[in-house]
Amino acid sequence: LPAAIADLANLEYLDISKNPLRVKDAEDFSCLPIDMRLMKSLKHLVISECNLRAIPPTVWLMTSLSVLDISRNKIGLLVPDVSKLEYLSKINLSQCNLSTLPSEIGLCQELTEIILMSNNIESLPDNLRECRNLKFLRISYKNFTTLLDEYMENLIRKGQIRSEHIPSVVFDLENLYSLNLKSTKINNIPENNLFNLHELQLDYNFFDKLEDQTFKTLNNLSILTMTHNFLKEIPE
16 A cells, blocks of 8 residues: 555545455565554454465554454464554454464453454463453354364263363353354353353254253343254253
8 A cells, every 4th residue: 555545534444355465574564554553533444355474563553443354364373462452342353364362362451342253263361351341252163172182072072071172261251242152062151250141152062951050140141042953952
């Protein structure tokens, strides 16, 4: 982009998806000029599907951003600099080859939505608890299952042990409104603090029964989907 784009002082939304952007390293400001940090009206930035292996460093200087979509890139790692985006409310990280998030994500305290679809997520930092406004966490598709060997998976599938591979921090997000745990190979929801959860998606898992403790704190639940499980009965 030309440096003159920073002259668009009233620009609020910028989508440059599906362009062959190139970033050499964390000091490379060639594809997004550094002057873009002065665009204080810019709230929504989309740089999806640009075949990026690193996010242009200018992005982390655009502190007025509230929505950032960097999905469908090959970054493999979200850098700690994301914590500089203090007003960030939504981040889309789908299909970015991620296995976790940096602990600095906890400093983004305005976050209300994190989308991690189609990543092989293995863990989540405990500091995610600091995102007290987080309402939507999209983490389906092979999440937390990489470390499960065939033996453990069979035990969970047969109900011989309870699944415990989902990071406990997920169940401590008190203000979470929607939680997607599709295809995560679980057969159990542990005791939790999901007091404000309204929507829970548990499709394509190994549930063969539902225990009372599962719903003890889910008093606000209004949508529950459990297709493609092994349920034999519905508890009273």
